[in-house]
Structure formats: structure tokens, C-alpha cells
Amino acid sequence: MTELLYLAAAVLFIFGLKQLSGPRTARRGNVLAAGGMLLAVVVTLVDAAIVTWGTIIAGLATGTVIGAVLAARIQMTAMPQLVAAFNGFGGAASALVALAELERFDAVFAEETGVTVALSLLIGTVTFSGSFVAFAKLQGLVPGRPLLFPGAQVINATLGAGAVALGTWAVLADAAPAYWSIVAVAFVLGILGVTPIGGADMPVVISLLNSLSGVAAAMAGFVIGNSALIIGGALVGAAGFILTVLMGQAMNRSLANVLFSGFGTEGGPAVATGDKPVNRATPEDVAIAVGYASRVIIVPGYGLAVAQAQHAARDLANALEARGVTVEYAIHPVAGRMPGHMNVLLAEADVSYDLLLDLDQSNPRFPQTDVALIVGANDVVNPSARDDTTSPIYGMPILEVDRARNVVVVKRSLSPGFAGIDNPLFYLENTMMLFADAKAALESVLGALGDV
């Protein structure tokens, strides 16, 4: 009976994920999945031979308060670091479950169970420490740029090999110290693995950690022989895997390249800014350009999130629409710091989701667009990714904003993006540069719009 109820919970997860794929049904899907989770927990509380309730109640209460407060108070711009932190807690929980089993059986397992204990410890701990490094980078606690240290790959390969050796020893000799050592090695591996990865690669990293947290849960499921964990973990592992692949494709880079290259650290071609002429624009110039346009496409990037400018963008769009201008938003898959980050921010600002265009919808529209208004994006609109075979980002799919009649770039300075690559877009004849903080710039354009 218990097994069937766990199966019911797993079916609710699948239906929930299925409904999460459409904007209209997504909210119900999330509730269904949460219902499945509640069912699984209640079944366990009733069925398992629980002797000490105090620990469980204390843990559930503490976790509920922390989780609920975090979920209620987080700003939408900070969603990537929150998801990273939740991934970390999930990974930690799976590793802890394996450790508790280790204590209980004094490290004496059947061989196949021993392997899954070792894998739970390894994957769960890497997810935990890697996620918290990602969190620290996204939160600005440590520099977001790639931090490379000499011999990093050799050290990481040694740690990985060490974990395998420890696992083999642990399983064959039922050696508790070997299992515990896996935790220590995995902890360091997670930290060193994520540290060299730059901020703009975070969409890939968060997707991968998400996938790993699922795999860790599935491994814990093998350890305790519970099908709900195996199914739930496998589903999440698959979901994170798909997103990881999609994000890699959106950057034209393999997973190995993201994880090991420390992109942008070699400095790239020397960026000679300052001597090439750009068209500096005032907010009034921009107001005239967008105010008399018939179609404007706004291209948001991470700069919009940093400046919390999503509401200012929406206000400007509303004012333009009131003048009869068609306004849409073009969103690159890796704009921001996690998959779909920009869409969430614009949804928060009450932008209708049917106005949010993806890469394939946007590019055919730019030639018929009067103004492409780029707010805090850089590399995802860099034409050298399309034209310059020597560019480090050559081949990455971009939003072809240079095909619009006019381009307005709102940016704090001419500094290059994370890839350290100059952007020829800025020097085009039909490009206007408005140097300012995204939010202040959009507000002053809105103010100037009243006079044109």
C-alpha cells in the first residue's frame, strides 16, 4: 500500500511538471507537485517505524520557517542565488541521508548499496558546496569573474580520482572513514569546480547543479530503497540536464568548455575603446527616436536586473503604447544569470507574457523594427558572433539588433561584457549610446517623451 501511495506521489510530480510547461496551467502544476510532496511526507510519517518524533518536528518546523521566509522576501532580481541556495540544501539533505544510513549500519552494506551511498555522498556534497559558491558569486560576496588558479584542472582531476579510489575502498572494506573522506574530497571539489566559472556562465552552472541535486536524491532513494526518491530524483535530473544542454547551445559552447575554460580570463583581443567614435545620445534624442517609431523592441540583459529597471522599462513601454507604438521584448536564452531570468523580471513588472519573444521569434522582426532598445545587454547582441570568425564568441546565436533601423544602447560605460570582447554594434552609424544606469536612463527617456 505504501508503495502505491508513493507511486501516486510520483504521478502527481509528473502531472505537475507537465502542467508547468504552459503559462496558463503552470500554477496549478506547481500545486499538484506540492500535493504529491505532501502525500509522500504524510505516508512516510504514518508508515515508517518512527520512534523519535522530536527531531522530525524540530527539523520540519525550522525548515518551514526558513524556507517560507526566504521565498516570501526574496527579490525577483535575486532569484538565481535563491535557486542556487535551494539546490545546495537539496544536495546537502541527500548527502546527510546517506550519512545517517552509514551511521545506522556502521558502514556495512551490500556492494551495490555501498556504491549508491558513495555516490549520494559525492554528488550531494558537490551539489552543496558548488551551489553555495554559485550563491556567493551571484550575491556578490565573491567576485563573479572567473577566478583561475594555476593547476586547477590537475587538482580537480586528482580530487575526482581520489573520490573514486576512496569509494572503491569504502565499498570493498565497509570502511566508515573512507565514506566520510568522500564527503571532504567532494566538498573541496565542489568549491574548486565552480570558482573558475564566470558570472555570465551561471545559467549553465545553475542548470547543472539543479540536475545534480536530482541525481543525488535518486541515489539516496537507492540507499534507502524508496521508489518515490528514485522517480522524483530522476525527473529533476532530466529536467536540469535538458536546461543545461539548452543553455550550452545558446552560447555555442560545450559543457566541458563552460566548466573548464574560465572563459574571458585570457583577456581576449586588446579592447581598444575610447578612440573609435560613438554617437552619444541624450535622453531627449532617445525619446524622439522611440516616440516617433511604429515598432520598438526592448532587449533586456543582466544590467536591467542589476539596476532593478524592469518597472521603468514597463512604464516606458506603456507610455509608448499609449502613443500607438508597438512594443515587444526580445529575450536571449542566456540573458541574465539563470534560464528565463528576464522573463520573470518582466512578469513581475506586469508585462504580458505574449509580448516576450524568444530568439527565433525576434530575429525575423528586427528588419521591420524602427528602434531596438538594448538595456544592459552586451554579448548577446554582439554582431561579431555572427560575422567575425576570429571572435571568441563566433557561432553563438545572437539577437540581430543591428538589422533594426536604429539601435539605442543603454549602458553605463563602454566597458566590454564578461567575455572581454569589444562590440562593433556600439560604433555603427545608426547606433545611439546612452551612457547611464539602466533605471535612471529609462526614467529620463520617459520624462523627455512628454515633450516630443
Add this chain to the structure above:
Amino acid sequence: MSPEFIAGIVVFVLAAFVGLEVISKVPPTLHTPLMSGANAISGITIVGAVVAAGIGEGALATVLGFLAVTAATINVVGGFLVTDRMLEMFRKKPDRR
């Protein structure tokens, strides 16, 4: 390998294919809520944590159980709540165009 373990591998592989099939059609606009919703589901490890905490033999096991339940609960409760908060904002304006 025990029959249960092999059955577990079968379930794992099939569930992974179900996941690939179900999720590959999610539009980019919903990628963040999808990820945070999936993240909450990975908190299913809470079931294992509850079992570990409930057996309660020895101080170390109790501490590990408590930490496991707490971490998993943060993941589950926070994950589902924040996903709901995001999805609440995804609206289509009927009065547009």
C-alpha cells in the same frame, strides 16, 4: 545485485525518459519557474530524511537526521512557495491588441 536494486535501476531509467519527454517542450519564458519547481521536487529526499531522523539511535544519528530534515524542508517549502509566487505574476493581458 538484488532484484530490488535492479527494479530500482529500471524505475530510474524510465523516469528519466519521462522527465526528458515532459520537460523538453517547456517554453523559455517558463524556464525559471520550471527550474525552481523541479528543484522543489528534488526535495523528495525529505522522505529519506524523515526516516533517518525518526529512527533516532545515538547522538550523531539524531544530529544528522535533524540537519537532513531541516535542509530538505527548506528546499521543499521554499521551492514550492517561491515558484507559486513567480507563476502568480505570469499573466496575459486580455486588453492588449
